[in-house]
Amino acid sequence: MSTLDGFDLECTIHNLLKASEIIVSSSAQYKSESQTWQAHRNLHPRILARPDSLASLSRLVAYLADTDLDWAVRCQGIGDASAKDVLISLAGFKDFSFDAENESIIVGGGMTWGEVEEKLQEQAPGYQAVSARCSFVGVGGMILHGGLSWMSSTYGLASDPQNFLDAQVVKLDGSIIWASEEPDLLFALRGGGHEFAIVTAFKLKVRKFSQKIYSGSINYPRSSLPAxxxxxxxFAKRMDEWPSTAMYLYNLDLMEGVFIGAKAQPGLAIWLFDTEGEEHGRKVFKWALEIEGAVDLTKVMNLREVNIYGGEPKDSVIAAKGVCSANMSNPTVAGTDMTADLILRAWEWLETTIALEPTKLNIGTFVLLELFQKAVFRSADESNECAWPHTQSQHLLQLGVGRPDEGDYPTKLDKKALDMLKNAGPMIVGGKFSSADYFINFLQPWNDYRAVYGDNYERLRAVKKRYDPRGVLVRKNE
Incomplete structure (x- = not known):
């Protein structure tokens, strides 16, 4: 094992890569390709490497894996990958191909979902992959950590075996394989996270999908919450009657608009989704459109347009990247537990958390309550082909606590807010909420991984020991 000073490290990396594959810290590209979503997790790497070939990446990984250097690999930074010494950006891996006969695509591990959907529209019009609901999200982090999609209510998670078919990977010894050649590795990548190998390409199932989706937001004043x-x-009780639908309820931005000079929007909204089109959707969501104070911003779109439009105002969402210190957690909710009282408790949790310091925590603290069809978490039931054994829950609480970054994380306020996040499941869902009831993206250090991964936990540990025995792919910036 070796450790190097700054000069020796730069010389070594320059011997492994072309000059064009090393991004200097003074460039705008360095900032964009090293920036984390949460500001406090940016470790400002000494070297940002951007390999543009498998050969370059293989050489670099084989070298780094045998050192004591702090290094990590990132796609788009949504998952906060960073390192003190070397950060590898996969942004150079953006190849795309469509196999019409087998209805599948191969996409580069450095692509965003927006780039994938643009290629699909060009080369395979009418087809869709089980994609993220915001176009700026990277394919790698989304798939490896479960992968919720608007299509999940029909086809399950992006990481499920019927959607995630195979992956090209660079192992820590520098060898390049397709994960299906080593089934335990493919199993681990399907929801087990990024800690097994570096994925350079994903083979994914695509399907013909509705091009006339009724979707968008309906905004409300805070006074509309009880209704x-x-x-x-x-609606949650009757969702089975409308298998084409999904929706989420969330608090509108309070202050995030300041990042783009927009007016703050205190209040709440639902975002609805119906693949059967506007006429059907307006009947199903008539109750929501008729609530007092409703502002209808819905329209007909294809899935790519829905995902671009998602996170309204989108510019404000992406502008918040790298300027907040925040944490997220995703408790799951059983269908029978989705009651009006639970929703009111979620907003009580939100407002109690913000009240700890309203001028700071109103930026980055949120509730996003997601209602899905049963297939979202059950389409891979009884499968031994994916790492996460799934859950009998149906819905999701996506929760966040945060504030603008001031370079002082963690403060006493941050610790109090994090305690609110840690206790949110029992506070909102109730006493029967268990440590297993979490979705697998944004797991926190306090989560019980053995409970979350259940019967697959020991198998995952064995796979981890085989492919990364020293734990070099475990991130140090949690």
Whole structure:
């Protein structure tokens, strides 16, 4: 094992890569390709490497894996990958191909979902992959950590075996294989995360999908919460009647608009989704459109347009990247637990958390309550082909606590907010909420991984020991 000073490290990396594959710290590209979503997790790497070939990446990984250097690999930075010494950006891996006969695509591990959907529209119009709901999200982090999609209500998670078919990887010894050649590795990549190998390409199933989706937001004043809670709970009870639908309820931005000079939007909204089109959607969501104070911003779109439009105002969402210190968690909710009281408790949790310091925590603290069809978490039931054994829950609480970064994380306020996040599941869902009831993206150090991964936990540990015995792919910036 070796450790190097700054000069020796730069010389070594320059011997492994072309000059064009090393991004200097003074460039705008360095900032964009090293920036983390949460500001406090940016370790400002000494070297940012951007290999543009498998050969270059293989040489670099084989070298780094045998050192004591702190290094990591990132796609788009949404998952906060960073390192003190060397950060590898996969942005050079953006090849795309469509196999019409087998209805599949191979996409580069450095692509965003927006780039994938643009290629699909050009080369395979009418086809869709089980993609992220915001176009700026990278394919790698989304798939390896579960992968929720608007298509999940029909086809399950992006990481499920019927959607994630194979992966080209660079192992820590520098060898390059397709994961299907070593089934335990493919199993681990399907929801087990990034800690097994570096994925340079994904082979994914694509399907013909509706091009006339009724979607968008309906905005409300805060005073509409009681009526919305009742309406959402009633809708949740009847979702099986409308298998083409999904929706989420969330608090509108309070201050995030300051990042783009937009007016703040206190209040709440639902985002609806119906693949059967506007006429059907307006009937199903009539209750939501008729709540007092509703502002209808829905329209007909294809999935690519829905994902671009998602996260309204989109510019504000992406502008917040790298300027907040925040944490997220995703408790799951059983269908029978989705009641009006639960929704009101979620907003009580939100407002109690913000009240710890309203001028700071109103930026980055949120509730996003997602309602899905049963297939979202159950399409791979009884499967031994994916790392996460899935859950009998149906819905999701996506929760966040945060504030603008001031370079002082963690403060006493941050610790109090994190305690609120840690205890949110029992506070909102109730006493029967268990440590297993979490979705697998944004797991926190306090999560019980053995409970979350259940019967697959020991198998995953064995695979981890085989492919990364020294734990070099475990991130140090949690």
């Amino acid at each position: 919305l809670a009742k309406g959402v709970a009633e």
